[in-house]
Every structure is written in C-alpha cells, then in structure tokens.
Amino acid sequence: MDAEEAESVCDALAELASKGPARDPKALASAAAILRRIAQAPQATPYVRARCTEVERALRGWLDSDDRFRAVLKSHSGEIYALIKRLHSALREGARHAPRRS
Numbered sequence: 001m002d003a004e005e006a007e008s009v010c011d012a013l014a015e016l017a018s019k020g021p022a023r024d025p026k027a028l029a030s031a032a033a034i035l036r037r038i039a040q041a042p043q044a045t046p047y048v049r050a051r052c053t054e055v056e057r058a059l060r061g062w063l064d065s066d067d068r069f070r071a072v073l074k075s076h077s078g079e080i081y082a083l084i085k086r087l088h089s090a091l092r093e094g095a096r097h098a099p100r101r102s
Contacts, residue, residue, distance in 0.1 A: 017062060021077075031055075047090055048087070051083070
C-alpha cells in the first residue's frame with residue numbers, strides 16, 4: 001500500500017468513526033472491510049496488523065454502542081482518532097520501507 005492509498009483508507013476510517021458513537025451496522029461493516037483489506041495485504045507487517053486489530057476493537061464498541069453509553073463514549077472520541085492516526089503512521093512507515101516495484 002503506497003502513501004496515497006494509506007491516506008485514503010485512513011481518511012475513510014476517520015469518516016466512518018465520525019458517525020459514532022452510534023449503532024450503525026453499515027458503518028461498522030464498511031470499517032471492518034477496510035481493516036480486513038489492510039491486514040490481508042501482502043505487505044502488511046505484524047505491526048500494521050496489530051494496529052488494525054486495535055482500530056477494529058475500538059470501532060466495534062464505537063459504532064455498535066448502546067444509547068445509555070453514548071454520552072460517556074463521546075468523551076473518548078479523541079482516542080478513536082488517535083488509533084486511526086497510529087495505523088496511518090504504521091502504513092506510511094511500511095510504504096517507506098517496502099521493496100520498490102518495477
């Protein structure tokens with residue numbers, strides 16, 4: 001995954017995260033598909049896969065939240081975006097060290 005694609009997928013994840021906290025199965029499924037695509041890419045390192053797992057766990061709670069907990073979750077929105085930012089950094093680092101294609 002090149003730097004431009006990494007930027008694009010992380011922007012998409014941040015946009016999906018902006019829909020929460022809420023119960024939004026469609027956004028959750030879209031986020032899971034993006035994260036699965038990242039984690040299953042041939043150039044995905046164990047570090048990138050670990051970051052994907054962190055983001056997926058966070059978004060699972062964020063986009064499938066019960067009404068009673070939304071006020072509490074809203075105060076943790078910065079944490080969701082920080083995890084996405086860490087994933088983006090991992091992807092950029094991976095792209096920087098990936099073998100060049102001819």
